[in-house]
Amino acid sequence: MKMWSGRFRQPLDPQFDEWQRSFKFDVRLLPYEIAASSAHARALKAAGILSSDELISILEGLDELGKNVATSPELVNKADAEDIHHFVEQQLVSLIGETGYKLHSGRSRNEQIATDLRLYVRDAIDRLRTALAELCTVLIEYAEHSGNSAMPVYTHLQRAEPVLVAHWLLAYFEMFIRDADRLADCLKRTNLCPLGSGAAAGATLPLDRRALADELGFNSFTANSIDATSDRDFVLEFVNALSVLAVHLSRWSEEMILFSSQEFGFLGLPEAYSTGSSAMPQKKNPDLLELTRAKAARVIGNATTLFIVVKGLPLAYNKDLQETQEPLFDAAETIESLLPLITGWMRSAELNYRRMQEAAESGFMNAWAAATYLVNRGVPARLAHEAIGKAVQLCIAQTCELKDLSLDQLREFSPTFDHDFYSSLKQDAVLAIHDVPGGTAPARVKQALADAKQKVESLRERVNAHA
Numbered sequence: 001m002k003m004w005s006g007r008f009r010q011p012l013d014p015q016f017d018e019w020q021r022s023f024k025f026d027v028r029l030l031p032y033e034i035a036a037s038s039a040h041a042r043a044l045k046a047a048g049i050l051s052s053d054e055l056i057s058i059l060e061g062l063d064e065l066g067k068n069v070a071t072s073p074e075l076v077n078k079a080d081a082e083d084i085h086h087f088v089e090q091q092l093v094s095l096i097g098e099t100g101y102k103l104h105s106g107r108s109r110n111e112q113i114a115t116d117l118r119l120y121v122r123d124a125i126d127r128l129r130t131a132l133a134e135l136c137t138v139l140i141e142y143a144e145h146s147g148n149s150a151m152p153v154y155t156h157l158q159r160a161e162p163v164l165v166a167h168w169l170l171a172y173f174e175m176f177i178r179d180a181d182r183l184a185d186c187l188k189r190t191n192l193c194p195l196g197s198g199a200a201a202g203a204t205l206p207l208d209r210r211a212l213a214d215e216l217g218f219n220s221f222t223a224n225s226i227d228a229t230s231d232r233d234f235v236l237e238f239v240n241a242l243s244v245l246a247v248h249l250s251r252w253s254e255e256m257i258l259f260s261s262q263e264f265g266f267l268g269l270p271e272a273y274s275t276g277s278s279a280m281p282q283k284k285n286p287d288l289l290e291l292t293r294a295k296a297a298r299v300i301g302n303a304t305t306l307f308i309v310v311k312g313l314p315l316a317y318n319k320d321l322q323e324t325q326e327p328l329f330d331a332a333e334t335i336e337s338l339l340p341l342i343t344g345w346m347r348s349a350e351l352n353y354r355r356m357q358e359a360a361e362s363g364f365m366n367a368w369a370a371a372t373y374l375v376n377r378g379v380p381a382r383l384a385h386e387a388i389g390k391a392v393q394l395c396i397a398q399t400c401e402l403k404d405l406s407l408d409q410l411r412e413f414s415p416t417f418d419h420d421f422y423s424s425l426k427q428d429a430v431l432a433i434h435d436v437p438g439g440t441a442p443a444r445v446k447q448a449l450a451d452a453k454q455k456v457e458s459l460r461e462r463v464n465a466h467a
């Protein structure tokens with residue numbers, strides 16, 4: 001039986017009927033639909049609409065239907081359901097008879113879909129934060145393992161200054177921990193229960209909204225029935241948070257692709273996550289990284305779709321909102337499938353510390369430190385910059401590094417140079433002067449590592465507490 005056929009004289013055009021259905025994708029929501037329906041049944045009993053026996057029969061029926069689908073997936077394949085709400089009703093009625101139809105008392109699919117989607121997003125946020133904690137842990141392990149190895153940091157993709165490899169890895173850590181934080185923030189506004197909002201104006205029966213929210217583990221219930229049934233901000237926020245995460249993954253992939261090229265040689269591609277070329281026998285290609293870079297486009301596309309679907313909608317529910325489901329599922333599933341792969345990739349990638357170190361020792365990356373030497377001896381920064389710039393120019397002409405210039409040569413550019421200048425050029429000295437919180441001085445990086453561990457621990461605790 002359709003959910004709404006009473007007022008219709010003609011059947012639906014079969015092609016239209018098929019086309020407007022959401023069951024093929026909203027079937028994912030089955031566990032949430034069952035949980036929300038059980039909560040609603042209890043509220044109906046409390047409101048005097050269901051007898052104890054009817055409640056038991058409905059709860060057992062819902063439970064059985066969940067088990068049946070788990071053991072016989074063909075139930076879903078051969079179902080003739082418009083959407084997940086219709087499917088549950090059909091199955092329930094086939095299991096327990098007409099009492100099943102009582103479940104729909106005082107509720108609307110508009111609040112049901114809003115509830116199911118919130119539960120879906122909430123679970124996805126939990127899983128994604130856990131996966132991010134894993135990725136962050138691997139980054140920390142690598143950072144610890146890299147000890148005091150150095151590498152160049154680039155600006156404009158030109159060598160800029162030496163940094164600890166750990167410092168570079170912790171930069172990615174910060175991005176991913178922010179992503180976890182953004183998801184937690186989104187969870188605050190997601191974790192509210194729309195049940196009891198009805199179609200738009202509020203339930204037509206005296207349902208205990210607090211009990212409904214509590215039973216489903218929501219922090220509270222939504223404040224306005226019109227908003228609750230038409231709001232998809234939590235979907236927009238979630239997929240936008242995923243887009244930022246996807247951009248981070250994409251930037252990370254891009255850098256790993258560059259660094260794994262023979263030109264950089266900073267890391268070896270793990271064979272388990274690379275492929276060969278059917279034509280060129282020597283090739284090992286970074287497919288996982290390239291696909292990750294491209295998947296970001298897909299997630300950003302989903303976020304854009306969502307904005308455009310919602311932007312023109314008058315209040316309250318409109319069927320357009322059904323079109324928010326696929327971009328949501330696609331974005332969540334894309335990122336969820338990616339994170340463990342990237343964590344695995346990272347675990348098996350081999351950083352070439354020797355190559356990184358070599359690169360960090362040439363290319364005048366101590367030039368700013370050299371200028372700082374002069375600044376510390378009273379030379380105005382602009383003039384110090386100019387003097388070192390000229391010294392660099394001379395080095396380029398003579399194909400040497402700053403340390404190779406004699407004191408006499410240096411004094412042509414500034415009389416302030418002295419013997420101790422040479423020790424200020426050494427990499428250890430260059431690293432050590434970046435001695436501010438967040439800087440690459442080894443002691444600061446050590447502190448940053450300790451802080452990072454703390455952040456991951458607190459992330460794991462918060463995920464467990466759904467906070």
Ligand code: ARG
Pocket residue numbers: 022026083109110113317319321322323325
């Ligand atoms: N499948 C619908 C959706 O995803 C469920 C809500 C239908 N509500 C309605 N008034 N037709 O949005």
